[in-house]
Amino acid sequence: MATTAPGNLLMTTIDRAARWARTRSMFPASFGLACCAIEMMATGAAHYDLGRFGMEVFRASPRQSDLMVVAGRVSQKMAPVLRQVYDQMPDPKWVISMGACASTGGMFNNYALVQGVDQVVPVDIYVPGCPPGPQSLMHGILTLHDKIMKGEINN
Amino acid sequence: MGILSELIKGLRVTGGIMIRTIAGNELVTTEYPKEMRVKPQRFHGRHVLNRYPDGMEKCIGCELCAGACPAQCIYVRGEDNDPDNPKSPGERFGYVYEINMLRCIFCGLCVEACPTEAITMTHLFEFSTTNREDAIYTKETLLMDRRGSVPHMFPDDELVDLDELDSADGWVRATAPSGVAAYQGIEMWQGTPGPGDWSPEPTQEERDRLSRDRTSDG
Numbered sequence: 001m002a003t004t005a006p007g008n009l010l011m012t013t014i015d016r017a018a019r020w021a022r023t024r025s026m027f028p029a030s031f032g033l034a035c036c037a038i039e040m041m042a043t044g045a046a047h048y049d050l051g052r053f054g055m056e057v058f059r060a061s062p063r064q065s066d067l068m069v070v071a072g073r074v075s076q077k078m079a080p081v082l083r084q085v086y087d088q089m090p091d092p093k094w095v096i097s098m099g100a101c102a103s104t105g106g107m108f109n110n111y112a113l114v115q116g117v118d119q120v121v122p123v124d125i126y127v128p129g130c131p132p133g134p135q136s137l138m139h140g141i142l143t144l145h146d147k148i149m150k151g152e153i154n155n
Numbered sequence: 156m157g158i159l160s161e162l163i164k165g166l167r168v169t170g171g172i173m174i175r176t177i178a179g180n181e182l183v184t185t186e187y188p189k190e191m192r193v194k195p196q197r198f199h200g201r202h203v204l205n206r207y208p209d210g211m212e213k214c215i216g217c218e219l220c221a222g223a224c225p226a227q228c229i230y231v232r233g234e235d236n237d238p239d240n241p242k243s244p245g246e247r248f249g250y251v252y253e254i255n256m257l258r259c260i261f262c263g264l265c266v267e268a269c270p271t272e273a274i275t276m277t278h279l280f281e282f283s284t285t286n287r288e289d290a291i292y293t294k295e296t297l298l299m300d301r302r303g304s305v306p307h308m309f310p311d312d313e314l315v316d317l318d319e320l321d322s323a324d325g326w327v328r329a330t331a332p333s334g335v336a337a338y339q340g341i342e343m344w345q346g347t348p349g350p351g352d353w354s355p356e357p358t359q360e361e362r363d364r365l366s367r368d369r370t371s372d373g
């Protein structure tokens with residue numbers, strides 16, 4: 001779905017304002033699957049404080065969130081659930097694949113796990129690490145903000 | 156009356172902590188992009204391929220790291236050295252060296268397996284990518300340059316701290332026996348200590364005190 005405005009002077013300004021607003025109030029869906037979720041919780045807590053970027057509220061409902069942080073390994077059984085949660089999120093929406101397991105399957109190269117969530121949902125940012133520390137995750141989030149502000153990622 | 160006094164007693168603690176936090180003495184939040192947390196000495200960050208001080212590559216292409224890797228994210232191919240212009244002191248050198256950083260679990264088994272300490276880990280962790288191809292690090296990115304610094308995938312990224320690259324943990328322990336003769340027997344050290352030379356890590360109390368000092372300074 002197109003979320004960019006048509007490209008005349010007024011509309012590009014509105015588009016910039018919309019992008020700014022989107023990056024400053026990005027609500028993540030709480031989709032913690034494994035140990036990466038512990039680091040994701042730590043990122044939201046006081047020492048790193050995602051509230052500084054306006055995204056401390058991990059929404060329990062996908063209908064209230066813009067960003068899905070896939071934190072942890074996705075099993076084959078979880079993949080349809082992941083897709084359903086993604087489909088329930090309103091546009092515009094983004095996905096961060098956090099950690100080795102979510103991005104590529106990591107060390108679990110077996111039949112039980114999805115070898116990368118990009119087989120299930122479109123991923124915008126991959127964050128390496130096992131698990132990525134809070135600062136790594138924040139680097140991923142800030143990279144996403146940066147790309148949205150520059151218009152490299154629209155949806 | 157009992158409820159009210161209990162309420163005041165409880166809120167006194169909350170209010171006291173709030174006031175002290177606002178005064179700035181007990182702020183625990185690190186403002187990440189502006190202020191970096193001091194990482195532990197043995198932090199497992201991205202890898203680097205080291206060189207000897209005379210510029211020879213340490214990697215001999217033996218593929219022990221690839222064998223030790225539990226995630227099978229390392230791909231190495233060795234090739235015979237040109238006798239007139241060797242890349243490494245020894246018969247072979249690492250011709251292809253690739254690490255898939257997205258599959259890597261940063262366990263450090265490759266570092267332990269390496270017989271020449273060619274591969275070590277740095278303190279770098281900022282390498283989020285937008286696609287999976289960017290996360291496959293080739294020898295160009297992994298191999299340290301001759302200054303002893305590490306190349307970065309995205310040097311233009313405003314979030315990247317290039318000074319940190321210079322303090323990367325690329326130690327040099329010994330000199331190549333068949334390298335340039337002028338370096339024979341000379342040991343060179345680059346800031347961070349080698350594996351047998353760690354100073355004892357600070358206790359939890361000292362660490363708490365350090366972080367308190369740091370936050371009250373800033």
